[in-house]
Amino acid sequence: MAGPLSGYRVLDLSRAIAGPYGAMILGDLGAEVIKIEPPGGEISRIFPGPNHEGESFYYMSFNRNKKALTLDLGTASGKDVFYDLVKVSDVVWDNFRPEVMERLGADYETVKKINPPIISCSISGYGSTGPYMHRPSVDVVVQSMAGTISMTGEPGGRPTKPGFPAADILGGLFGALSVNSALAYRERTGQGQRIDIGLLDCMMSAMAYEFSYHLLSGIVPEPMGSGHLALIPYGVYKCKEGYVAIGPSWPRLAKVIGAEWMIDDPRFKQGDARLEHRKEFNQAVEEHLAKAPAEDWLELFRVEDIIAGPVNTIDKVVADPQVEARNMILNLPHPLGGKVRLAGNPVKMAGIEEDKYTAPPTEGQHSDEILKGLLKYPEEKITKLRDEEKKHTEELITRLQKTSWEAATRILEREAEQEKKD
Numbered sequence: 001m002a003g004p005l006s007g008y009r010v011l012d013l014s015r016a017i018a019g020p021y022g023a024m025i026l027g028d029l030g031a032e033v034i035k036i037e038p039p040g041g042e043i044s045r046i047f048p049g050p051n052h053e054g055e056s057f058y059y060m061s062f063n064r065n066k067k068a069l070t071l072d073l074g075t076a077s078g079k080d081v082f083y084d085l086v087k088v089s090d091v092v093w094d095n096f097r098p099e100v101m102e103r104l105g106a107d108y109e110t111v112k113k114i115n116p117p118i119i120s121c122s123i124s125g126y127g128s129t130g131p132y133m134h135r136p137s138v139d140v141v142v143q144s145m146a147g148t149i150s151m152t153g154e155p156g157g158r159p160t161k162p163g164f165p166a167a168d169i170l171g172g173l174f175g176a177l178s179v180n181s182a183l184a185y186r187e188r189t190g191q192g193q194r195i196d197i198g199l200l201d202c203m204m205s206a207m208a209y210e211f212s213y214h215l216l217s218g219i220v221p222e223p224m225g226s227g228h229l230a231l232i233p234y235g236v237y238k239c240k241e242g243y244v245a246i247g248p249s250w251p252r253l254a255k256v257i258g259a260e261w262m263i264d265d266p267r268f269k270q271g272d273a274r275l276e277h278r279k280e281f282n283q284a285v286e287e288h289l290a291k292a293p294a295e296d297w298l299e300l301f302r303v304e305d306i307i308a309g310p311v312n313t314i315d316k317v318v319a320d321p322q323v324e325a326r327n328m329i330l331n332l333p334h335p336l337g338g339k340v341r342l343a344g345n346p347v348k349m350a351g352i353e354e355d356k357y358t359a360p361p362t363e364g365q366h367s368d369e370i371l372k373g374l375l376k377y378p379e380e381k382i383t384k385l386r387d388e389e390k391k392h393t394e395e396l397i398t399r400l401q402k403t404s405w406e407a408a409t410r411i412l413e414r415e416a417e418q419e420k421k422d
Contacts, residue, residue, distance in 0.1 A: 001065060002353045003030020008183065009089040010034065011082070012066065013106065015042035017139070017165055018123050018199065019095030020062035022172030026091075026179060027065030028345040029352065034085065034370060035066040038073070039393050041363040053336035055360065060340060062172075063360035064332065069371075070364035073104045074396075075388040077381075082106065084375050086114045091179055095123040095171070098133055108194040117192040119182045123171045127198030137199060139165040146203035151210065153223045160223075170202040227282075232274045236311055238286050242294030247307030250274070256304045257288040257297075332359040 008031045012023040020035075020042075027033040047058035072078040082105075086092065092111050094101055101107040101122060108120035122128065125137025140161050143149050148167075153160035178195045186192055204211065210221050213229050226235035226245070233253055236243050246253065251263045262268045262284055267277040274281050289297060294310065301308040312320070318329055328344040340359050345352070371377045371385075 001027070001030055001032070001356055001358075002351055003028070004349065004351050005180075005183075006030035006351075008032070008091070010091040010093055010179075011036060011085055011089050012093045013101075013104075014093060014095040014123070016044055016095070017062060017168035018171035018175070019093060020044070020172075021169060022121075022123065022175035022179075023066065023093050024062050024064055025172065025176040025345075025347075026093075028357070029176075029180075029347065031091075033066040034089075034366070035063060035068045035361065036071050036073075036082070036085075037068065037363060039070055039389055041070075045363065052334060052338065052340045055334075055336065055340075055362065060342060060360050064330070064342060065357055066361055067366035067370065068361035068364055069367050070389075072389040072392055073106065075385075075392045077385040077388045079105055081371070081375070081377075081385060083111075083114050085370075086111045086118060088374065089115070089118070090183065091119045091121060093121050093175070093179070097124055097136065098122070098128040112192060115192075117186055117190060119179060119186065119192045119195065121175050121179050121182075121195040121197065123175050123197040123199070125199050127201060128196045132200075139168045139199075142167040142199040142203060146200055146207065147210070147221075148203055148207065151221050151223055154225045155223050157223060166206070167199040167203050170206050171197055171199045174202050174205075227278070230271075230275070232271070232278060232281060233285060235282075237282070237289055239289045239294040239297055240292050243311040244289070244294045244297055244301070245309050245311055246301075249306045249308075252304065253285070253306055256300060256306060257285065258291075259284065259288045327354055330354065330357060332357055334359045335362055335365060 005026060008026075010023060010026050010031050010033045012019065012033050012035045014020050014023060015037075023033050023035070042059075044059040044062070045056055047056040050057040052060060071081055073082055092106060092108075094106070102110075108118075108122075111118050111120060124133075125142055126132040126135060140149075143161055143166060144159070146167070149159045149161055152162055175195070175197050178197065182193055182195060210229065214220060221229060224235075228234035231248050233246050233250055234248060236245050254260055254262045262281075266273065268274050268281055268284075298308060298310060300306075310316070317323060323329060326344075326346075326348070328346070330342045330344045331339050332342065334340045342359075345354065345357075368382075371382050377385075
């Protein structure tokens with residue numbers, strides 16, 4: 001596919017959000033991304049909720065512009081295929097805990113022996129160093145540990161997660177940025193490298209001004225609703241009907257809403273004074289906004305060039321003319337039939353051909369193209385690969401069933417012993 005990263009190949013072993021999202025960005029920018037999944041597909045394919053022809057919304061969100069290969073790295077043949085792909089690829093991409101890639105034989109130390117200039121990018125909850133490196137993580141836990149959730153929500157309310165998976169998305173973004181940087185570095189030096197991304201680190205980086213505020217003042221930021229630590233007016237304000245979001249605009253806002261008296265009020269005249277009297281200030285602004293619906297105020301704000309906007313629900317965003325003009329809702333033909341609508345690529349630059357984007361692939365959709373076309377495997381080699389894969393899958397199922405049965409037996413035995421004691 002055309003794009004600034006055209007000619008580069010990425011082996012995407014990731015699943016869920018952080019990894020697939022970042023790999024999708026690389027695909028949006030033109031890289032050939034091969035999504036390698038175990039038999040049965042990665043976990044996000046089976047999420048409940050809306051779907052397109054059985055393909056879950058969760059999987060569809062983060063996997064466009066990829067080719068799909070089913071591969072069992074637990075078999076000798078599966079590893080051989082992976083290593084053959086490493087020889088002709090530029091990036092190995094994952095979002096496992098640090099020890100998993102080593103266990104799979106796909107870690108940087110292994111793959112660089114096969115292809116010395118290879119770039120390996122690993123995204124995990126806490127990175128590959130430190131006391132938490134082996135801990136499992138998910139977005140909500142990382143955001144909680146980073147302090148994000150402690151500051152989100154209304155004052156005095158329950159700690160609240162932002163409405164989107166910020167840690168996962170940031171991890172994908174920083175990963176994609178790092179890969180681009182590593183590719184540029186390799187162009188100059190010929191050297192590959194390992195990239196180590198921790199989601200906790202990403203959240204802290206994104207919260208730069210909150211940490212700076214605390215480190216310079218000793219004050220611990222608390223929930224402020226939609227407000228700002230150092231700016232006012234700033235946030236969402238209630239009108240007669242609906243709400244408006246307003247940015248820094250003082251004292252012009254006072255004149256537009258008919259609150260000129262606030263300009264010279266000692267409580268509101270200077271920025272620090274307004275912050276000190278935040279509650280009284282916001283209450284006074286909302287008393288004036290209560291004279292008209294949000295739509296009327298927004299029309300007036302546009303005329304007066306006040307920084308403001310509506311509080312849109314998702315359905316309104318999808319229909320917004322600005323969103324349409326920027327092609328931020330894609331409509332992609334799907335291999336199972338029909339078309340699927342997805343949030344688009346925010347990067348607008350020469351060489352990116354959004355009209356050639358492809359829908360998230362079905363499980364193993366491009367296996368033959370990759371094995372026969374790219375790697376030139378004969379049919380008998382592919383048959384052996386699939387036979388080993390099938391045998392290994394059956395062994396795993398048998399082992400799991402045996403483990404489950406043994407665990408259930410132990411539980412029943414403990415319950416029987418407890419009944420005798422009672």
